[in-house]
Amino acid sequence: MVPITTLHYLVVAACLFVLGVVGVLTRRNVVIILMSIELILNAVNLNLVAFSRLYGLHGQIFAIFVITDAAAEAAVGLGILIAFFRNKETVNVDEVDLLKW
Amino acid sequence: MLNYITDYLRSNTTPGQAGNVLWALVYILIIFGGVSLAVVAMNWLERKLLAHFQIRLGPMRVGPHGLLQPIADAIKLLTKEDIIPSEADKPVFWIAPVMILMTAFSAYVVVPFGPTHAVTDMNIGILFMLGVSSLSVLGIVMAGWASNSHYPLIGALRSSAQMVSYEIAMGLAVVTVILMTSLHGLGIYGTGAGAAGTGTLSMIEIVKAQLAQQTWFVFKFFPLGLISFFIFAVAMVAETNRAPFDLPEAESELTAGFHTEYSGLRWSLFMLGEYAAMIAVSSIAATLWLGGWLRPFPNTLTGDTWDLVFSLFPGLTFLGLALIAFLGVIRMPKHAYFRLQTLGLAGFAAVLALIGLILFIPPVRDRIQDIYWFIAKVAIFMYLYIWYRATFPRYRFDQLMKVGWKVLLPMGIGVLLVTAIVGVL
Amino acid sequence: MEPVATPFFFYLLSALAVVGGVLVITRRNPVHSALSLILTLLALAGLYLMLYAPFVAGVQIILYAGGIMVLFLFVIMLVNLERNQKEEQFNKTWLVGLVAAVALGTLFVIVYAKGQALFPERLAQLPEAQNTQQVAVLLYRDYMFSFEIASLLLLVAIIGAVVMAKKRID
Numbered sequence: 001m002v003p004i005t006t007l008h009y010l011v012v013a014a015c016l017f018v019l020g021v022v023g024v025l026t027r028r029n030v031v032i033i034l035m036s037i038e039l040i041l042n043a044v045n046l047n048l049v050a051f052s053r054l055y056g057l058h059g060q061i062f063a064i065f066v067i068t069d070a071a072a073e074a075a076v077g078l079g080i081l082i083a084f085f086r087n088k089e090t091v092n093v094d095e096v097d098l099l100k101w
Numbered sequence: 102m103l104n105y106i107t108d109y110l111r112s113n114t115t116p117g118q119a120g121n122v123l124w125a126l127v128y129i130l131i132i133f134g135g136v137s138l139a140v141v142a143m144n145w146l147e148r149k150l151l152a153h154f155q156i157r158l159g160p161m162r163v164g165p166h167g168l169l170q171p172i173a174d175a176i177k178l179l180t181k182e183d184i185i186p187s188e189a190d191k192p193v194f195w196i197a198p199v200m201i202l203m204t205a206f207s208a209y210v211v212v213p214f215g216p217t218h219a220v221t222d223m224n225i226g227i228l229f230m231l232g233v234s235s236l237s238v239l240g241i242v243m244a245g246w247a248s249n250s251h252y253p254l255i256g257a258l259r260s261s262a263q264m265v266s267y268e269i270a271m272g273l274a275v276v277t278v279i280l281m282t283s284l285h286g287l288g289i290y291g292t293g294a295g296a297a298g299t300g301t302l303s304m305i306e307i308v309k310a311q312l313a314q315q316t317w318f319v320f321k322f323f324p325l326g327l328i329s330f331f332i333f334a335v336a337m338v339a340e341t342n343r344a345p346f347d348l349p350e351a352e353s354e355l356t357a358g359f360h361t362e363y364s365g366l367r368w369s370l371f372m373l374g375e376y377a378a379m380i381a382v383s384s385i386a387a388t389l390w391l392g393g394w395l396r397p398f399p400n401t402l403t404g405d406t407w408d409l410v411f412s413l414f415p416g417l418t419f420l421g422l423a424l425i426a427f428l429g430v431i432r433m434p435k436h437a438y439f440r441l442q443t444l445g446l447a448g449f450a451a452v453l454a455l456i457g458l459i460l461f462i463p464p465v466r467d468r469i470q471d472i473y474w475f476i477a478k479v480a481i482f483m484y485l486y487i488w489y490r491a492t493f494p495r496y497r498f499d500q501l502m503k504v505g506w507k508v509l510l511p512m513g514i515g516v517l518l519v520t521a522i523v524g525v526l
Numbered sequence: 527m528e529p530v531a532t533p534f535f536f537y538l539l540s541a542l543a544v545v546g547g548v549l550v551i552t553r554r555n556p557v558h559s560a561l562s563l564i565l566t567l568l569a570l571a572g573l574y575l576m577l578y579a580p581f582v583a584g585v586q587i588i589l590y591a592g593g594i595m596v597l598f599l600f601v602i603m604l605v606n607l608e609r610n611q612k613e614e615q616f617n618k619t620w621l622v623g624l625v626a627a628v629a630l631g632t633l634f635v636i637v638y639a640k641g642q643a644l645f646p647e648r649l650a651q652l653p654e655a656q657n658t659q660q661v662a663v664l665l666y667r668d669y670m671f672s673f674e675i676a677s678l679l680l681l682v683a684i685i686g687a688v689v690m691a692k693k694r695i696d
Contacts, residue, residue, distance in 0.1 A: 229584055
């Protein structure tokens with residue numbers, strides 16, 4: 001068996017990143033778009049931690065900060081979603097096409 | 102192969118540290134069996150203790166003094182019909198009790214029964230246990246959602262809101278103790294005498310820090326350790342949805358809350374998960390505040406005689422239990438119908454006495470010390486759980502959230518700040 | 527502490543992560559998507575453990591899987607509309623999005639494969655036993671400023687989320 005090198009982890013992170021991007025670009029449900037953004041952030045985290053094994057602990061510190069920021073962004077994003085849902089009764093991004101209604 | 106098995110026995114570490122998969126599996130199986138046995142015993146103990154608190158007798162028929170009642174309950178639950186609501190989300194319905202059970206049992210990987218008696222000693226031990234118990238919230242939300250009915254949904258949302266709120270208070274109390282592991286002080290009032298060491302999140306290292314600092318953390322920086330212990334004790338009762346914080350699963354309020362639609366084996370998985378979570382958070386409390394596997398006064402009362410005195414405790418405990426069972430045998434009615442029960446109880450008393458006598462043998466006596474003291478401390482917490490259920494009235498949901506956010510959280514932050522200030526003075 | 531059976535666990539955990547990712551973006555029911563995302567997050571926590579990063583793994587389990595996903599599940603239950611699940615799930619430009627994403631992925635793999643010569647020869651054997659302590663030293667000494675800014679960011683996020691999700695009484 002091939003020993004597991006850093007490249008293996010980077011390929012997994014790239015797969016997750018691509019899946020996240022596909023989710024953001026092709027789904028209509030806002031909640032699933034937000035979850036795809038979380039997938040993208042996790043792919044970046046895996047990349048950072050994989051590299052931190054080569055170069056020292058700074059990658060892990062950055063990964064902790066990314067997780068913190070993802071939490072803040074998820075909270076604010078879902079708050080916006082709730083405020084929006086209260087007004088328009090839909091979670092489709094296709095129906096959010098007016099600047100003011 | 103044989104070397105693989107015996108090499109671990111010669112090394113003085115946990116199986117995780119030695120990298121030995123076989124012994125790790127053996128430990129896991131022992132813990133799994135032990136916790137299941139403890140849950141069964143808790144079931145019987147809860148019914149008997151609640152009954153005695155309410156001046157009645159509890160189950161008396163199924164075995165002598167109801168000792169076989171949990172087995173009867175288990176057989177009943179296993180043979181009940183498995184009803185799934187028709188509009189329920191079947192994969193999620195199936196996976197919710199599995200998730201709760203998995204998270205409840207996964208927490209036992211880092212619980213230290215002794216200095217080397219743990220499955221593994223993770224560097225992030227306490228963080229792992231807190232994280233895994235926060236995953237059980239997901240199981241409850243899934244259970245309530247998948248049942249597709251009002252009472253489970255409201256019960257699940259209330260229960261998960263309660264658990265998330267009290268997790269924060271638990272986390273702050275735990276952080277206070279972690280801070281104390283690095284603030285070396287001698288005796289009860291450790292005010293800066295001695296260099297500050299490095300703190301640690303590992304459960305085994307936390308108990309070793311209590312040994313090195315010669316004080317259980319519940320008494321350190323008095324009263325700060327006591328207040329943080331109190332915060333954790335209240336938060337852990339709320340975290341496991343037990344009385345007086347059991348509104349989400351109270352029968353008169355929500356007809357059993359999030360596990361209303363579960364019947365038979367699935368419901369027993371919920372119950373098993375709940376009791377296992379209770380034992381897990383009790384072992385966190387025992388490890389962090391009450392000194393884990395340390396016997397009382399490990400540093401001040403040293404020497405061979407004191408070691409001998411304290412090592413007699415396990416055997417004496419079992420002999421005491423055998424004596425109580427024997428008293429029960431004597432008080433059994435002398436009627437032909439009770440002969441089988443009398444014989445059964447006498448046999449049980451004999452087994453307990455035998456275990457007590459085995460625990461007096463010196464080789465066994467030396468090895469069983471750590472495990473005994475740990476289990477004794479966890480058993481105290483189990484008794485307290487049942488006592489709370491019998492004594493306190495239930496909190497209403499808004500009162501519950503008020504206590505979690507407006508009382509425990511500021512108290513936790515205050516204790517943390519004062520500990521940090523006192524520690525560096 | 528050396529990882530045990532590294533290839534087996536790596537392939538298992540990465541397969542779980544990628545399968546979870548695929549399920550996230552293809553399920554019709556958002557609750558199923560959220561559960562698949564939880565599967566992906568837990569698999570990633572396992573991968574972090576294999577990369578000698580136990581603290582990041584613990585933070586991932588507590589914050590991401592135990593905190594953010596509970597938030598997602600609550601909001602999904604709040605905005606779940608039955609009619610929404612019977613509608614069209616993918617928007618009109620799905621083909622363009624798919625092509626763009628595949629191109630991006632190919633670019634990644636080419637860059638990684640060509641840049642492998644830049645990686646150091648020996649992997650740094652980070653000792654796992656002191657990971658939390660070393661992370662703490664770095665976090666509170668070198669990255670202290672970022673730490674304080676992150677806490678300020680969380681405060682702003684809390685206030686923002688509460689203000690936006692509040693019921694207006696007017």
